[in-house]
Amino acid sequence: MSEGPEVKIAADKISVALSNGITIENIIHNKISNEFKNKIIGSSVEYVRTFGKNIVIRFSSTVYLRNHMMMWGKWRIYDRENYENGSARPPPRSHRTFFYKQPKKELKNHDQTEKNEIIDVRKDSRARLTIVTADKVLVQFNGPIIEFSFVDPSTKPPISLLGPDGLKNDYDKDQVLSNLVAKSNRDKSLVISKALLDQQIVSGIGNKYKSEILFLNQIFPFISVTSLSQHDLEQLVLNIPKILNIGYINNGRTRLPSSSHEKITWDTTHWVFRRTGKQCWKCGSKILSEKKTTSRSTFWCPSCQFIRE
Numbered sequence: 001m002s003e004g005p006e007v008k009i010a011a012d013k014i015s016v017a018l019s020n021g022i023t024i025e026n027i028i029h030n031k032i033s034n035e036f037k038n039k040i041i042g043s044s045v046e047y048v049r050t051f052g053k054n055i056v057i058r059f060s061s062t063v064y065l066r067n068h069m070m071m072w073g074k075w076r077i078y079d080r081e082n083y084e085n086g087s088a089r090p091p092p093r094s095h096r097t098f099f100y101k102q103p104k105k106e107l108k109n110h111d112q113t114e115k116n117e118i119i120d121v122r123k124d125s126r127a128r129l130t131i132v133t134a135d136k137v138l139v140q141f142n143g144p145i146i147e148f149s150f151v152d153p154s155t156k157p158p159i160s161l162l163g164p165d166g167l168k169n170d171y172d173k174d175q176v177l178s179n180l181v182a183k184s185n186r187d188k189s190l191v192i193s194k195a196l197l198d199q200q201i202v203s204g205i206g207n208k209y210k211s212e213i214l215f216l217n218q219i220f221p222f223i224s225v226t227s228l229s230q231h232d233l234e235q236l237v238l239n240i241p242k243i244l245n246i247g248y249i250n251n252g253r254t255r256l257p258s259s260s261h262e263k264i265t266w267d268t269t270h271w272v273f274r275r276t277g278k279q280c281w282k283c284g285s286k287i288l289s290e291k292k293t294t295s296r297s298t299f300w301c302p303s304c305q306f307i308r309e
């Protein structure tokens with residue numbers, strides 16, 4: 001699950017590993033042309049930027065790499081020594097991997113289930129892209145979109161069509177508001193939980209942040225956008241960057257522990273997402289979920305999310 005904040009966290013790590021003029025010694029991808037490969041090898045990275053859920057890497061040789069991780073993509077950065085001696089392990093096959101430490105019990109289960117899995121990352125068929133420097137090996141797993149070009153991807157679709165990015169300093173809340181109004185006027189039945197996933201309205205929000213943002217704005221997920229008041233919509237577009245930034249600053253957590261003694265688990269670090277049947281942190285009601293209305297899972301509190309038709 002790679003939403004704006006998680007993508008930006010990954011991009012930061014890639015940037016640290018590849019910055020300061022470090023030379024790219026090799027790049028491996030099953031569809032890279034010799035022209036791009038030869039240009040990238042021996043060059044360095046000028047910048048790593050995010051646009052919504054896209055990562056763009058610009059090499060000093062004027063080649064651009066665009067990566068979109070979709071639902072299951074992951075980046076891992078290994079010390080080259082560990083990679084070459086076979087001790088670098090690939091990420092687990094479960095899609096529920098988090099940036100923070102897993103509880104011990106889950107780790108134990110992880111190890112047990114992984115006994116039959118590949119433990120040498122070099123033999124993992126999920127590796128799509130490998131970038132090698134003198135000290136590091138960066139591997140991109142699963143992510144289906146990896147494109148090389150000489151044209152800046154941010155100047156052409158899909159990036160050029162993206163709505164404002166809630167993690168950018170120039171986030172334009174008024175533009176998001178007018179995008180929401182324009183799309184909902186064309187489609188009166190557009191519900192807010194679906195609208196927030198439309199990257200052309202606002203970029204960077206995926207299924208997790210959608211549910212968390214609507215909870216924190218007390219908005220029922222299946223209300224149509226046209227039924228929301230101007231005040232509710234204004235508050236919503238104002239709060240989107242705040243909530244995305246909480247996730248970005250806190251390694252994907254949207255709820256911060258209420259005390260230093262609180263155990264850090266998925267349950268304590270999220271308000272509603274993947275908490276079906278658990279008690280709401282604010283009111284104690286049972287969290288609900290469904291995926292029929294918009295074909296994507298939505299989680300909400302039936303008591304706290306009272307702004308409805």
Ligand SMILES: [Zn+2]
Nearest residue numbers: 280283301304
């Ligand atoms: Zn509640």
